[in-house]
Amino acid sequence: MSARAGSASVHPVDDELDPAARRLLAFEDAWTGRTGAKDSAIREEFGVAPARYYQLLSAILDSPTALRHDPLLVRRLQRVRDARVAARASRTFRIDQEPLD
Numbered sequence: 001m002s003a004r005a006g007s008a009s010v011h012p013v014d015d016e017l018d019p020a021a022r023r024l025l026a027f028e029d030a031w032t033g034r035t036g037a038k039d040s041a042i043r044e045e046f047g048v049a050p051a052r053y054y055q056l057l058s059a060i061l062d063s064p065t066a067l068r069h070d071p072l073l074v075r076r077l078q079r080v081r082d083a084r085v086a087a088r089a090s091r092t093f094r095i096d097q098e099p100l101d
Contacts, residue, residue: 017069021060028057029073 017025027045031038039050046053060066061081067074 015065015068017060017063017065021063021066022069024053024057024060025066025070025073028077029070 024046027042031041042048042050042053048056057077058081061074061078
């Protein structure tokens with residue numbers, strides 16, 4: 001018996017991405033380059049609010065299983081997500097108050 005075959009019995013087959021996560025990644029991949037009302041498409045396709053969709057997507061992108069499933073797509077989506085987080089963090093929220101007379 002090879003070491004590879006033996007290791008398969010030690011680690012159950014949990015390396016496979018669940019169907020819901022696959023569907024979500026496929027949707028993101030298909031959406032690339034398209035324009036339009038993505039929020040509406042998310043509601044129609046998944047039946048969840050866009051905020052929840054992006055929470056689910058972020059969790060999937062952090063999964064090593066997703067990275068093994070489609071490394072190019074996951075890394076691209078991670079870069080996009082990380083750039084948005086950095087842009088949000090760099091914004092300053094200043095309240096300019098005019099002096100009271």
